[in-house]
Amino acid sequence: MKRTMILLLSMLLLLLAACGKENEQQAFQPGAPVEAAFTLEPKELVAGDTVTFSVKVTQDGQPVDDAKEVKFEWWKDGQEKHETIPASLQGDGVYTAQQTMNEPGSYFVYYHVTARDFHNMQKTPFTVTNKAGETPGPGATPVPEAGADPSHDHGATGHANAETVDYHFSPADNIKVATPTALTVHLMKDNKALDKATVKFEFWRGTDQKHSFVDATETAAGQYDGNVQFPTAGDYTVKVHVEKGEIHDHKDFSLSIK
Incomplete structure (x- = not known):
């Protein structure tokens, strides 16, 4: 009887240890990745318009309202200087910021989302056209034709190569x-x-x-x-x-x- 009790107790301790280890492993499982969906309105911009940059942040399909930082970085094609504006939470995981675009040309915008130990970023091109009846001024960046794929080196100073980081x-x-x-x-x-x-x-x-x-x-x-x-x-x-x-x-x- 004594041996049986000792054997049962040993098996119980081993079972508890295994369960504890499994729970510990589950506790340290990394969370699902944070997803970000970007939009801008209006889609067709004219010089002088105010654009709304928007990104919806979710995790496991649920809105993320506690992002550590959300911001938008934008610049005109060919310009080294980039402008960064912070985004404000509108609710339901949606963060927005607004910017008035005064000059026609080709532009790029990055959203930066830092939330729950994840960082998301993605670059989106957009175009600002001239006001009706106006022509571009001297030195203005030409507006690309429809279907054009403008590129911009947001990367390094230094090695010149075709690989843009x-x-x-x-x-x-x-x-x-x-x-x-x-x-x-x-x-x-x-x-x-x-x-x-x-x-x-x-x-x-x-x-x-x-x-x-x-x-x-x-x-x-x-x-x-x-x-x-x-x-x-x-x-x-x-x-x-x-x-x-x-x-x-x-x-x-x-x-x-x-």
Whole structure:
């Protein structure tokens, strides 16, 4: 009888341990990916119109109203300067922002959605036409013909090649001197996540000759993280290096460490 009780107790303990391990594994299962659906209104824009950028954010088909950050980045084709405007939650997972488009031409807009440990971004082209009866002024960007596929290098300064990489650099908030800090970069190519790339962060202060390098790890499709420690305060340059197949690209970003 005593042996039977011991055997039953042992089996019960093993069963409880197995259940606990299974529950622990379930608890650490990653959540479903966050999805984003972008629209802009009106679809046919005339110079002077106000466009509404909108993105609906969902997870498992349910609206996400607690996104950490939603913003829209837009620029005119051929211009290096990009404008970024924050989005406001309208409810039911819909975030919007408005912008008046004063000049005709070809434009691009990126939505950036950071929510529940996911980051989504995608580039969309759009066109602003002249007002009826007006002609473009000198130096105006020509409006493409219907069906044209304009392109814009939102990527690197440096290597000139046909492979355009789009970057979204996200350093941690409140970076402190001599403290390990997370740097994150999201990479896109042809509006798809650039995964399985070799990515490095190179950084240096001001005109310092010594540069430091840190390997980045891909933590999600197209998302690369690295831990960097800035030894002293000052203005730093962080160069993101990307290699995959024939892609050899880089882009510089500025950081001020206090």
